[in-house]
Amino acid sequence: MSCFSRLPHTIRPLVLVFAILLVTACEQKEPEQPVEQADPGASTAHESTPEVTSIDADGNVAPFGMVSRQAVRVEEPLPAAPPVPTAATSGLYGIHCVACHGADANGVEGLGVSLLASELVARSDEDGIVAFLQVGRLPQAEDSITGVPMPAFSWMEPEQLDELAAYLKSLQQP
Numbered sequence: 001m002s003c004f005s006r007l008p009h010t011i012r013p014l015v016l017v018f019a020i021l022l023v024t025a026c027e028q029k030e031p032e033q034p035v036e037q038a039d040p041g042a043s044t045a046h047e048s049t050p051e052v053t054s055i056d057a058d059g060n061v062a063p064f065g066m067v068s069r070q071a072v073r074v075e076e077p078l079p080a081a082p083p084v085p086t087a088a089t090s091g092l093y094g095i096h097c098v099a100c101h102g103a104d105a106n107g108v109e110g111l112g113v114s115l116l117a118s119e120l121v122a123r124s125d126e127d128g129i130v131a132f133l134q135v136g137r138l139p140q141a142e143d144s145i146t147g148v149p150m151p152a153f154s155w156m157e158p159e160q161l162d163e164l165a166a167y168l169k170s171l172q173q174p
Helices: 012-027 063-068 091-096 119-123 126-135 158-171
Strands: none
Touching: 091 158, 119 126, 119 158, 126 158
């Protein structure tokens, strides 16, 4: 008795179909590609493209054909322009001041003045700026330019106020 006859009657047709498909697939030939006649005077892509290799003379393997690549000279970059003050240069400024005075400290219309051109910052020393930051300014104050309140930061640690004052003074340094 063969192993095929021992299979249940419902599976026999499936096994037979699978076997026929397998035999048919094995007997199929690759489709023939037409051979193109090359023009003897024309250069081929293979002739103009250098060979790409991934193994150097010492047997070291480099990914993606990098062994055959040549080094390229890169010019030294020009010096960068002086940095523009941004909120990123002072963490405290970025947290507490940027919303009204802008990331570049040029002010936000209707909220806060430009700290780069602020007369208050220019004429005050760091202690004077700390004193101003502690009390803030009401919108109806005589020296209010925008008519918008400047909040008081009296809740901040003295070291934080000193850091902010030093940063604000540094914005007006040439």
